[in-house]
Amino acid sequence: MNSAVVLAERFRVPLCLALVFGVWQGVHGLAIVPDKFFPSIPAILAAFWQMLTDGSVLVAWTTTFLRALIGLVVAATLGVALAILSDLSPVLSRGIRYVSDVLQPIPPAAFVPMAVFMLGLGVKLYAFVIVLVTVWPTYLNGVAALQSVSPVQVNTGRMFGLSRSQLLWQIRLPAALPQIFTGIRYAATISLIAVIVSEMLAGRDGIGFMIYKKVNALRTPEVFGLMFLVAFSGSALNALVAVLRRSMTAWHMGMMERRE
Amino acid sequence: MxxxxxxxxxxxxxxxxxxxxxxxxxxxxxxxxxxxxxxxxxxxxxxxxxxxxxxxxxxxxxxxxxxxxxxxxxxxxxLSVVFQDYSRSLLPWKTNLDNILFGMRRVVGMDKAAKRNKAKEILAAVGLTGFESHYPWQVSGGMQQRVAIARGIAAQSxxxxxxxxxxxxxxQTRADMQDLLLDLxxxxxxxxxxxxxxxxxxxxxxxxxxxxxxxxxxxxxxxxxxxxxxxxxxxxxxxxxxxxxxxxxxxxxxxxxxxxxxx
Known part of the structure; x- marks a missing residue:
């Protein structure tokens, strides 16, 4: 192990960016795809800067990010609540399982047209689509996590006199939390996808709608710029989840690092 | 008897x-x-x-x-049990001291401070002074076992x-632990x-x-x-x-x- 590796480790983000941009510029230079459809990085940056200075992109981004964030919070809360209910009642668990088996494979885009008819083009539509596709990873991970809590831990709690609800709050939920967060992290990405797709298909604002408009106007540099912004938003959402996870399950992260 | x-x-x-x-x-x-x-x-x-x-x-x-x-x-x-699978029986989100205190939750006639003191005393008795605020997964298997035994004793069962x-x-550890258990x-x-x-x-x-x-x-x-x-x-x-x-x-x-x- 030498200093080159350490350096690469420290500067991994700029290095990766440089690599991506380098390849991008290389491909652009070969002119396989017409410049109109595959703009250069400077052209994209210029177009993005333009949208940034006239304020349009910031408004759209705030709208989109808040939708994804609120959707995630609602869906995660609902998912964990449903997982707890399922854990208490096997009958309910089977019921929800049938519903999730039917609904989970449907991509968000397929919900939108139906939701437009049912709910119109407003907040209700977003709430419906986002929650319906985002709730499953948290729910399914929550159920699996609660089921896989070690019987030794549960017996330890029982032996020290915990009631059923105390077992849930003091033993099973803390033990399940790391895996619940795996679900929430996955849900964060899905929430953003659902927002962008809804905005593209049925929106009047937000980044998704903006992409749709720019595509129709053949403004490719802007489209690519917005695409990069979406990627950044996904990372930001993940980072928020990671902060929450670190504060709530620091013990688990410490334990995992130690095992390596 | x-x-x-x-x-x-x-x-x-x-x-x-x-x-x-x-x-x-x-x-x-x-x-x-x-x-x-x-x-x-x-x-x-x-x-x-x-x-x-x-x-x-x-x-x-x-x-x-x-x-x-x-x-x-x-x-x-x-009645308390020291389980065979001590590494799972100790709650990994609690420190060693908190694990002992968890074992004392049904002990009556002691306030929080008294329980803390008692828990520390029992940790000392199993030779784990200085590891109160460590988590179980931060100490060796033999030490985890002693925490588990300490928790069983602390329950005052x-x-x-x-x-x-x-x-x-x-x-070797086994022989030491046998004597420790008999002592306790x-x-x-x-x-x-x-x-x-x-x-x-x-x-x-x-x-x-x-x-x-x-x-x-x-x-x-x-x-x-x-x-x-x-x-x-x-x-x-x-x-x-x-x-x-x-x-x-x-x-x-x-x-x-x-x-x-x-x-």
Whole structure:
């Protein structure tokens, strides 16, 4: 192990960016795809800067990010609540399982047209689509996590006199939390996808709608710029989840690092 | 002496009518206050199932268990278990001290500060001063085990059930831990029931050894170990009384194994 590796480790983000941009510029230079459809990085940056200075992109981004964030919070809360209910009642668990088996494979885009008819083009539509596709990873991970809590831990709690609800709050939920967060992290990405797709298909604002408009106007540099912004938003959402996870399950992260 | 735990004609079977699998059948035993009793038996005879029944963690199918003159219908107050799987039994999101305090949640007549002091005192007694705010996964396996034992003692239980607590450690640590356990039992006047598959350990630790038969198991022999305390790893193990008791138990278990092999 030498200093080159350490350096690469420290500067991994700029290095990766440089690599991506380098390849991008290389491909652009070969002119396989017409410049109109595959703009250069400077052209994209210029177009993005333009949208940034006239304020349009910031408004759209705030709208989109808040939708994804609120959707995630609602869906995660609902998912964990449903997982707890399922854990208490096997009958309910089977019921929800049938519903999730039917609904989970449907991509968000397929919900939108139906939701437009049912709910119109407003907040209700977003709430419906986002929650319906985002709730499953948290729910399914929550159920699996609660089921896989070690019987030794549960017996330890029982032996020290915990009631059923105390077992849930003091033993099973803390033990399940790391895996619940795996679900929430996955849900964060899905929430953003659902927002962008809804905005593209049925929106009047937000980044998704903006992409749709720019595509129709053949403004490719802007489209690519917005695409990069979406990627950044996904990372930001993940980072928020990671902060929450670190504060709530620091013990688990410490334990995992130690095992390596 | 008074019996604090008794089992009368207790049985436990799994499965339904057609594929019934009896684990325990017609088992009776009695533990007196202040005793150190070992339970040994051939491997796979249902020791852990028995311990779970005695602790009220699973319900027997027949007969009953009585603890402090009451029928056991769930984990009773005053009975603690040190589980074999100590690394899972200690809660990884709690520090060592908090794990001990968790074990003291049903201790009455002590305020929070007094409990903390007591918990620290017991951690010191198992040689873990300075590791109070470590998490269990930050200390070695042997130390985790001592935390688990400390938690069992800290619960101030009438009876401590030990489920093969030393099964996973090396021989040297094992000997030290045996002496530590005996010391703690003496110091805190703790009645103990030790489940083990190690005959030498069973005899070395106990006032009385209960030998279990093959599955479906019951107590087939009681061996009283008339050895003075404190015990000593060298002197005790060379004592003719020890050797005689060891011989008796080993012989019994070997016979069971032979009968099983020839059956």
């Amino acid at each position: 008074t019996a604090i735990l008794t089992a009368e004609a207790m049985g436990k079977a799994y499965g339904g009518r057609e594929n019934r699998l009896p684990i325990i059948e017609g088992l009776s035993l009695s533990i007196q206050r202040g005793e150190f009793v070992s339970l040994v038996g051939p491997s796979g005879c249902g020791k852990t199932t028995l311990l779970m029944c005695l602790a009220g963690l699973i319900a027997p199918s027949e007969g009953q268990v009585r603890f402090m003159d009451r029928a056991v219908e769930g984990p009773p107050i005053g 009438e009876l401590l059930l030990l489920d093969e607590p030393l099964a996973a450690v090396d021989a 039992a003496q110091k805190f006047q703790q009645t103990c029931l030790l489940v083990t598959h190690d005959v030498e350990e069973a005899v070395y630790m106990a006032d009385r050894v209960l030998v279990l038969g093959p599955r479906p198991t019951r107590v087939v022999r009681e061996v009283v170990v008339g050895l003075p305390k404190p015990r000593d790893q060298l002197v005790t193990r060379e004592d003719p009384v020890f050797l005689h008791a060891r011989h008796e138990v080993l012989q019994l278990i070997r016979d069971m194994r032979h009968r099983k092999a020839s059956a």
